[in-house]
Amino acid sequence: MSYGNVSLAIERLKPIFGERLSLSAAVREHHGKDTTFHPIKAPDAVAFPNTVTEVQEAMQVCADLRIPVIPYGTGTSCEGHIAALHGGLCIDTSGLRDIRAIRVNDMDATVEAGVTRKELNSHLHHTGLQFPIDPGADASIGGMVSTRASGTNAVRYGTMREQVLSLEVVLPDGSLVQTGTRARKSAAGYDLTHLFVGSEGTLGIVTAVTLRLHALPEHTVAATCSFPSLDSAIGTVIQTIQAGVPIGRVELLDDLQVDAVNRYSKINLDVAPTLIFEFHGSRGAVNDQVALVKDIAEANSGHEFRWAERPEDRSRLWQARHDIWWANIALRPGSQSLPTDVCVPISELAVNIQAAKEDINQANLIAPICGHVGDGNFHACFIVNPEDEDEMRRVEDVNQRMIDRALACGGTCTGEHGIGYGKIDFLRQETGNAFSLHQSIKSAFDPNLIMNPGKIVGMHA
Amino acid sequence: MSYGNVSLAIERLKPIFGERLSLSAAVREHHGKDTTFHPIKAPDAVAFPNTVTEVQEAMQVCADLRIPVIPYGTGTSCEGHIAALHGGLCIDTSGLRDIRAIRVNDMDATVEAGVTRKELNSHLHHTGLQFPIDPGADASIGGMVSTRASGTNAVRYGTMREQVLSLEVVLPDGSLVQTGTRARKSAAGYDLTHLFVGSEGTLGIVTAVTLRLHALPEHTVAATCSFPSLDSAIGTVIQTIQAGVPIGRVELLDDLQVDAVNRYSKINLDVAPTLIFEFHGSRGAVNDQVALVKDIAEANSGHEFRWAERPEDRSRLWQARHDIWWANIALRPGSQSLPTDVCVPISELAVNIQAAKEDINQANLIAPICGHVGDGNFHACFIVNPEDEDEMRRVEDVNQRMIDRALACGGTCTGEHGIGYGKIDFLRQETGNAFSLHQSIKSAFDPNLIMNPGKIVGMHA
Numbered sequence: 001m002s003y004g005n006v007s008l009a010i011e012r013l014k015p016i017f018g019e020r021l022s023l024s025a026a027v028r029e030h031h032g033k034d035t036t037f038h039p040i041k042a043p044d045a046v047a048f049p050n051t052v053t054e055v056q057e058a059m060q061v062c063a064d065l066r067i068p069v070i071p072y073g074t075g076t077s078c079e080g081h082i083a084a085l086h087g088g089l090c091i092d093t094s095g096l097r098d099i100r101a102i103r104v105n106d107m108d109a110t111v112e113a114g115v116t117r118k119e120l121n122s123h124l125h126h127t128g129l130q131f132p133i134d135p136g137a138d139a140s141i142g143g144m145v146s147t148r149a150s151g152t153n154a155v156r157y158g159t160m161r162e163q164v165l166s167l168e169v170v171l172p173d174g175s176l177v178q179t180g181t182r183a184r185k186s187a188a189g190y191d192l193t194h195l196f197v198g199s200e201g202t203l204g205i206v207t208a209v210t211l212r213l214h215a216l217p218e219h220t221v222a223a224t225c226s227f228p229s230l231d232s233a234i235g236t237v238i239q240t241i242q243a244g245v246p247i248g249r250v251e252l253l254d255d256l257q258v259d260a261v262n263r264y265s266k267i268n269l270d271v272a273p274t275l276i277f278e279f280h281g282s283r284g285a286v287n288d289q290v291a292l293v294k295d296i297a298e299a300n301s302g303h304e305f306r307w308a309e310r311p312e313d314r315s316r317l318w319q320a321r322h323d324i325w326w327a328n329i330a331l332r333p334g335s336q337s338l339p340t341d342v343c344v345p346i347s348e349l350a351v352n353i354q355a356a357k358e359d360i361n362q363a364n365l366i367a368p369i370c371g372h373v374g375d376g377n378f379h380a381c382f383i384v385n386p387e388d389e390d391e392m393r394r395v396e397d398v399n400q401r402m403i404d405r406a407l408a409c410g411g412t413c414t415g416e417h418g419i420g421y422g423k424i425d426f427l428r429q430e431t432g433n434a435f436s437l438h439q440s441i442k443s444a445f446d447p448n449l450i451m452n453p454g455k456i457v458g459m460h461a
Numbered sequence: 462m463s464y465g466n467v468s469l470a471i472e473r474l475k476p477i478f479g480e481r482l483s484l485s486a487a488v489r490e491h492h493g494k495d496t497t498f499h500p501i502k503a504p505d506a507v508a509f510p511n512t513v514t515e516v517q518e519a520m521q522v523c524a525d526l527r528i529p530v531i532p533y534g535t536g537t538s539c540e541g542h543i544a545a546l547h548g549g550l551c552i553d554t555s556g557l558r559d560i561r562a563i564r565v566n567d568m569d570a571t572v573e574a575g576v577t578r579k580e581l582n583s584h585l586h587h588t589g590l591q592f593p594i595d596p597g598a599d600a601s602i603g604g605m606v607s608t609r610a611s612g613t614n615a616v617r618y619g620t621m622r623e624q625v626l627s628l629e630v631v632l633p634d635g636s637l638v639q640t641g642t643r644a645r646k647s648a649a650g651y652d653l654t655h656l657f658v659g660s661e662g663t664l665g666i667v668t669a670v671t672l673r674l675h676a677l678p679e680h681t682v683a684a685t686c687s688f689p690s691l692d693s694a695i696g697t698v699i700q701t702i703q704a705g706v707p708i709g710r711v712e713l714l715d716d717l718q719v720d721a722v723n724r725y726s727k728i729n730l731d732v733a734p735t736l737i738f739e740f741h742g743s744r745g746a747v748n749d750q751v752a753l754v755k756d757i758a759e760a761n762s763g764h765e766f767r768w769a770e771r772p773e774d775r776s777r778l779w780q781a782r783h784d785i786w787w788a789n790i791a792l793r794p795g796s797q798s799l800p801t802d803v804c805v806p807i808s809e810l811a812v813n814i815q816a817a818k819e820d821i822n823q824a825n826l827i828a829p830i831c832g833h834v835g836d837g838n839f840h841a842c843f844i845v846n847p848e849d850e851d852e853m854r855r856v857e858d859v860n861q862r863m864i865d866r867a868l869a870c871g872g873t874c875t876g877e878h879g880i881g882y883g884k885i886d887f888l889r890q891e892t893g894n895a896f897s898l899h900q901s902i903k904s905a906f907d908p909n910l911i912m913n914p915g916k917i918v919g920m921h922a
Binding site: 103104105106107108147148149150154158159161162171175176177178179180181182183184185186187188189190191192194195197198199214215216217218238241242243244246281282283284285287288289292341343344345346347375376377406407410411412413414415416417418419423426427430431432433434437438440441442443444445456457 | 564565566567568569608609610611615619620622623632636637638639640641642643644645646647648649650651652653655656658659660675676677678679699702703704705707742743744745746748749750753802804805806807808836837838867868871872873874875876877878879880884887888891892893894895898899901902903904905906917918
């Protein structure tokens, strides 16, 4: 089996898309590179549909001729998800930008795939509702579905998995299906919706998403707290979660990470292991949470809480947290980023982070550590020169050891970044004999292997 | 294609199970009947494995000879899930009762499929943790996974879908797989775990389940409140949810349902549309919730809250709620139960319940209405004589109209009972052209169609 004649496909796509089919090298290369060290793998062409019907038409052409199709959101994924490993057509979903419905009374919304999370939240202004999932980048909702994204708020609101009620999907044969309903719960057949969440464009293209929305908390306060050691900071997190505190966010930054953030964002946190807390709820609920967490932090030798109570101070703090990516790259001009992403049971968090930090130091590498630690998820963000083979070998070795430890204690090789083509071997290691079930799903939904080939299970024609 | 020689299978199973393979009519019939009006469809034999290895051995025999396999938990499902429509071997999982691990620090547990929810909660005594999902019956955890069960606590804690971290499953070829890890979140490949949750034994047999546990709330209070009309009760629920109150439970009983409960459970609620509330959280959080919900109820002309603050009063109240099934059957001696189960967006709840009640009255049927209304899920519990064809036709007609209305407003044909073989046509109606994806999943995982044939998608050899 092999793929078909892409020139022929391009000829058939031209009348559909006109100027919105690009063959320029710059556009193709932009669509073949994510934000990490993964090299450019440009598609043969990029289509910019404005309607779901155009997505279906493009898919039908590619199905007929067996041409690879790579769905593209904002290009902010981390494991080469959008690399055109086998060439083909990239479908950029940014033109699918209709906010079809915001149903305040039902606390849900239906938006097209190209709408970004910030755009959605702008539209929710004055409704009293929010879409809380926040992976840092202003990713598209379709992309966030496809990578099962999460981020700082997941400890309270869950990941994309918990937000998606139903999806509209163009299947590899060009047909359009709805995977579920707007009911808050359902026992109606196999969970198609959650099979597509996290499927990274390998089973179809998500064109619209029906999402839960959440009430904006009545009261929100944020605070930072520095600690004498990583252990004492992580101990505070573990005890907070174990006490059942419904905390809004709890983020860890190690000393190197704090230093990078201070320099880049011009703030002045103490250069020490630091937690950023956010508390959400009614006033009574927040007061109870704050009192309990302050006690826990104090018992773990934490310093004074530094409060960010005004909205603008909170925004500044979280913007600094979200700019970590750029702050880290700025540590070493000209470098690129290789972020690790294990997630472990919370009782194993301190051991895993400490061991990673020792490995990083011993291998003489630069890798600030941060984490959505309430979920047991942390990242060592390696700042690398991809041309330096010896350095890349040491990075791979440290990453492999992080994953070995995570899997050994019941964790996963990726908490939120996904598999792309960068983590296929790790997925194989994690799933063992269940890997063949992943392959069966791929074959059942995409028998000609045209959807984002070479990703998740690595299958291609 | 057809199924193989079951006598031969029984001969091969005898040396594995000895006395624990039953051919007796009484045992077979008991395993071929759920708690509803669905008629007995007895399997050819029932095996009682005590170990996962025995499940694998039984499955290998049935795979070799192409014999239907029907997994059995406690038989408390509602849509003929356990009916042996094509004969074969029932595998009763009640002997898989090992509590493999309770990890208090990680707030998770791994239990074998036959452990019931009450047994698990007994084991959690003194840990400060709970497993909150509560479908009423003391169902097995494996069965609850298989039907994607929920119940009164889902409004706060989600359904089984949100509780399951990973499953151990015996596949149709007898091999054993683990579908995930203990990490709280993961982006590692297709969501196998949630594909098996709700798959009703049609893709494999769940043998062990890793579950999230939740902190017991610091403070819990329950109250009942009666209302002058269904509309005012439901309006109270809708406004409570829309206000973002993280309520523990909120259950609706209509006047007929209250009357049935009063008689059966010897309690004395006012015979009127009634809400049962439960509030969970820290003291400050509960006080805020109660104050807000009392205001909302009062604005909707609710009567005084009647409190059940002592644990024994709360237990009595919830026991009465859970005995609804028996209370309803007692309304008409010798009758059987046909429970409907639509779930709709919350803004549509009042219209849907009112229309159902009018249909029930016009068709001269007996059907108390109750519901997990915080999720938009409600049941009309038809009390029927399955021998009375005219009555059954009227019931079917009213149920079809309930489902038509639910689907038209964005709801589902089943919030928590599942499809079994009773709701296949409704699933087809709900899913439209996505029904073929459900069929693809079944074919991919169970190509010989031996797992619980005739269920969900209706496929059989």
